[in-house]
Amino acid sequence: MSDLMARLLALVHSPAGAEPLAVMRLSMVDWLACGIAGADEPVARIVRDMVLEEGGAGQARLFGGGAAPMRVAALVNGAASHALDYDDTHFAHIGHPSVAILPAALAVAEHVGADVSALTSAALRGTEASVRVGLALGRGHYQVGFHQTGTAGAFGAALAAAILLDLDEARTAQALGLVSTRAAGLKSQFGTMGKPLNAGLAAAGGVEAALLAARGFVSNPGALEGQNGFLSTHRADGAPHQPEGWLMTGVSHKFHACCHGLHATLEALASLGPLDPAAVRAVRIETHPRWMTVCNQPEPATGLGAKFSYRTVTALALLGHDTAALDSYTDALACDPAVAALRDRVTVEAVDTVAETAARVTFDTAAGPLIAGFDLDTPLPLAERAQRIRRKAAALLGPDGAEAAWRAVEGGTVAEIAALLGPV
Amino acid sequence: MSDLMARLLALVHSPAGAEPLAVMRLSMVDWLACGIAGADEPVARIVRDMVLEEGGAGQARLFGGGAAPMRVAALVNGAASHALDYDDTHFAHIGHPSVAILPAALAVAEHVGADVSALTSAALRGTEASVRVGLALGRGHYQVGFHQTGTAGAFGAALAAAILLDLDEARTAQALGLVSTRAAGLKSQFGTMGKPLNAGLAAAGGVEAALLAARGFVSNPGALEGQNGFLSTHRADGAPHQPEGWLMTGVSHKFHACCHGLHATLEALASLGPLDPAAVRAVRIETHPRWMTVCNQPEPATGLGAKFSYRTVTALALLGHDTAALDSYTDALACDPAVAALRDRVTVEAVDTVAETAARVTFDTAAGPLIAGFDLDTPLPLAERAQRIRRKAAALLGPDGAEAAWRAVEGGTVAEIAALLGPV
Numbered sequence: 001m002s003d004l005m006a007r008l009l010a011l012v013h014s015p016a017g018a019e020p021l022a023v024m025r026l027s028m029v030d031w032l033a034c035g036i037a038g039a040d041e042p043v044a045r046i047v048r049d050m051v052l053e054e055g056g057a058g059q060a061r062l063f064g065g066g067a068a069p070m071r072v073a074a075l076v077n078g079a080a081s082h083a084l085d086y087d088d089t090h091f092a093h094i095g096h097p098s099v100a101i102l103p104a105a106l107a108v109a110e111h112v113g114a115d116v117s118a119l120t121s122a123a124l125r126g127t128e129a130s131v132r133v134g135l136a137l138g139r140g141h142y143q144v145g146f147h148q149t150g151t152a153g154a155f156g157a158a159l160a161a162a163i164l165l166d167l168d169e170a171r172t173a174q175a176l177g178l179v180s181t182r183a184a185g186l187k188s189q190f191g192t193m194g195k196p197l198n199a200g201l202a203a204a205g206g207v208e209a210a211l212l213a214a215r216g217f218v219s220n221p222g223a224l225e226g227q228n229g230f231l232s233t234h235r236a237d238g239a240p241h242q243p244e245g246w247l248m249t250g251v252s253h254k255f256h257a258c259c260h261g262l263h264a265t266l267e268a269l270a271s272l273g274p275l276d277p278a279a280v281r282a283v284r285i286e287t288h289p290r291w292m293t294v295c296n297q298p299e300p301a302t303g304l305g306a307k308f309s310y311r312t313v314t315a316l317a318l319l320g321h322d323t324a325a326l327d328s329y330t331d332a333l334a335c336d337p338a339v340a341a342l343r344d345r346v347t348v349e350a351v352d353t354v355a356e357t358a359a360r361v362t363f364d365t366a367a368g369p370l371i372a373g374f375d376l377d378t379p380l381p382l383a384e385r386a387q388r389i390r391r392k393a394a395a396l397l398g399p400d401g402a403e404a405a406w407r408a409v410e411g412g413t414v415a416e417i418a419a420l421l422g423p424v
Numbered sequence: 425m426s427d428l429m430a431r432l433l434a435l436v437h438s439p440a441g442a443e444p445l446a447v448m449r450l451s452m453v454d455w456l457a458c459g460i461a462g463a464d465e466p467v468a469r470i471v472r473d474m475v476l477e478e479g480g481a482g483q484a485r486l487f488g489g490g491a492a493p494m495r496v497a498a499l500v501n502g503a504a505s506h507a508l509d510y511d512d513t514h515f516a517h518i519g520h521p522s523v524a525i526l527p528a529a530l531a532v533a534e535h536v537g538a539d540v541s542a543l544t545s546a547a548l549r550g551t552e553a554s555v556r557v558g559l560a561l562g563r564g565h566y567q568v569g570f571h572q573t574g575t576a577g578a579f580g581a582a583l584a585a586a587i588l589l590d591l592d593e594a595r596t597a598q599a600l601g602l603v604s605t606r607a608a609g610l611k612s613q614f615g616t617m618g619k620p621l622n623a624g625l626a627a628a629g630g631v632e633a634a635l636l637a638a639r640g641f642v643s644n645p646g647a648l649e650g651q652n653g654f655l656s657t658h659r660a661d662g663a664p665h666q667p668e669g670w671l672m673t674g675v676s677h678k679f680h681a682c683c684h685g686l687h688a689t690l691e692a693l694a695s696l697g698p699l700d701p702a703a704v705r706a707v708r709i710e711t712h713p714r715w716m717t718v719c720n721q722p723e724p725a726t727g728l729g730a731k732f733s734y735r736t737v738t739a740l741a742l743l744g745h746d747t748a749a750l751d752s753y754t755d756a757l758a759c760d761p762a763v764a765a766l767r768d769r770v771t772v773e774a775v776d777t778v779a780e781t782a783a784r785v786t787f788d789t790a791a792g793p794l795i796a797g798f799d800l801d802t803p804l805p806l807a808e809r810a811q812r813i814r815r816k817a818a819a820l821l822g823p824d825g826a827e828a829a830w831r832a833v834e835g836g837t838v839a840e841i842a843a844l845l846g847p848v
Contacts, residue, residue: 046639054493056480069478145652150605181574181618182625184608186657188647194605197636201606212621215470223612228569233610235657
């Protein structure tokens with residue numbers, strides 16, 4: 001048995017402390033908010049309409065309404081929950097774990113009648129698996145063009161589904177071996193509906209692999225690490241040794257409705273309190289070089305473009321627009337003269353010594369320079385994280401909707417969680 | 425527009441002569457025979473059982489019975505028709521085109537009510553697209569561990585489905601851009617049920633991409649060739665220039681029920697007529713080095729292993745076992761003492777100067793050396809090809825079944841073809 005596969009299988013029975021489970025539940029609330037709010041986005045509607053026309057057993061609910069077979073629900077719910085690009089990120093592998101894992105885990109949990117504790121436990125282990133496969137794949141895999149949400153995510157989705165289907169170790173290994181042959185996703189879909197679909201494909205592929213393994217499908221458990229295996233074909237250059245402990249606790253939740261590469265900058269800005277934009281002569285942002293090709297659109301003319309623009313979000317924040325609100329990213333605001341004028345005073349610089357998760361912002365003001373920095377890797381106390389996620393959910397769903405999501409996850413049932421997605 | 429994408433799109437309206445269409449129809453008969461004969465293989469049953477439990481609109485028939493939504497039928501029928509590994513191969517990209525393209529094309533044709541001429545035309549263009557994407561991916565892509573049937577096949581399936589859904593050029597380009605993010609398949613599944621599933625995944629992914637594009641899904645048509653695109657992520661090293669004409673006419677049909685890498689050797693043997701095995705002191709097979717890791721199992725103990733063993737199939741052929749018959753590849757025969765004794769007199773040698781599609785066989789006999797060679801690339805006259813495919817179909821389906829398949833393809837309807845797969 002290869003090292004990584006053994007580690008993934010060992011996750012199934014590894015005891016989890018209270019904190020990783022609590023963070024997983026926070027991610028579930030966060031994911032529900034993103035999926036419910038994203039259910040009417042064009043990508044979600046298109047995929048949902050396709051599968052509703054296909055019909056089939058209503059095994060699991062869909063964001064936006066209706067129900068479908070488990071692997072089909074996983075496809076729709078992955079795409080819907082990633083449609084707003086407002087869901088969580090794990091920077092250990094630069095991927096979005098919840099949108100690949102939770103659609104798979106919830107669909108299976110709903111169909112098999114699992115309780116929330118079993119759902120949380122399986123989702124935690126699936127997320128952990130995706131981050132660990134992502135770590136093994138490394139930065140080279142991402143840099144060459146693979147989208148870890150889709151590739152590493154499929155392994156996590158398969159593991160979560162296998163756990164909820166109660167597969168034994170041999171069949172779980174078969175599911176992971178089988179998903180190796182279809183784990184996929186390209187960064188060249190960024191900026192299109194293909195990006196959220198990658199999450200759905202990972203979730204659906206994971207469920208499918210687990211369902212087939214449950215029926216005795218024979219694959220090759222060496223297909224992840226062996227000769228011609230996924231790590232070798234997909235340009236893995238990650239560390240051969242994996243850190244101990246639960247990496248899940250290091251997941252980052254988004255509190256701004258834009259690319260996660262911009263968040264350290266926005267947190268640094270916020271740490272200074274309100275500034276008078278008229279007093280700002282110039283702003284210099286220092287960031288890790290990796291983000292220059294991801295979210296450094298200099299003068300975007302659309303709201304979608306603004307979500308990938310250091311200069312634009314900095315101008316929005318300084319002008320008092322709420323960067324947590326979806327409607328701050330409109331075409332009109334991206335082209336607003338005040339935003340454009342302030343944006344022209346912002347420069348972005350790639351600095352090797354700035355961490356991938358950090359940013360440093362320097363303001364040139366009449367009163368002298370102001371410097372602020374932030375690193376998203378800074379541990380956020382659990383209570384503060386919970387409070388911010390509740391606030392985000394309330395902004396997306398209204399206070400009643402947020403409260404319902406919170407109650408369903410913290411002490412409710414899987415049926416109550418599923419009912420939040422939409423009517424059957 | 426990039427070169428390869430432009431070429432794929434141009435296929436849609438390229439006039440096809442009688443020969444490529446005739447070869448495509450032969451591949452349809454061959455594919456039907458393989459799928460009907462393979463419908464009870466374990467991989468086919470497992471995938472079919474899973475989707476029948478899911479239910480859904482009976483848009484398209486399944487090998488072995490039942491019907492399912494188009495993209496689901498494509499999954500089942502791809503796996504079922506590749507289960508016996510007896511379907512066609514195109515050596516320009518070392519992939520099995522029909523098992524990826526025809527499940528997609530037939531499912532859509534059945535649902536939209538196309539006629540056989542439209543089905544054949546779309547399948548031809550899809551096949552051509554898969555071979556051409558495979559040529560661009562090149563030998564390096566295959567050698568590093570990707571299974572072209574799954575990767576290149578998905579593009580062909582998407583194009584065939586897009587044509588039958590009557591998508592305009594822009595939406596066809598969207599379908600091809602979208603399928604880039606999920607075209608997948610690893611050689612590490614060889615020898616397991618994962619290999620035939622790769623064909624089903626390609627077919628299903630192609631149908632799904634075309635259905636989503638038909639609904640207005642926005643992807644990136646540059647995702648095949650552009651930055652971070654499929655060719656760059658998936659290690660393409662093929663020739664930048666594509667040959668003219670229809671490559672479909674170069675497809676190879678299998679007339680032996682084993683790995684295609686062994687067929688040149690078996691054809692060379694057959695060209696000598698019956699030999700007295702007792703008179704054969706030694707046999708030396710010279711083959712291209714590529715096949716040494718594919719089908720050179722020296723002493724397989726199983727029927728499946730025998731299908732990937734130069735030495736074993738040579739012994740079987742010399743002893744008069746019919747290498748075209750499925751039941752010549754049993755565990756018992758692989759372990760038969762007469763087979764083992766003759767096998768021990770066979771040596772296999774990798775020779776760089778032998779073409780990938782060729783083999784040279786030298787017999788050391790009491791009467792002196794006997795030398796025979798064969799190249800699968802040797803054009804087979806259409807009438808002879810048709811005759812051999814009819815004979816193969818009759819061996820797999822019985823004479824009545826073969827005749828029904830032939831009549832349905834040559835002058836029948838798509839409904840008649842679909843009905844051959846099984847009862848609803």
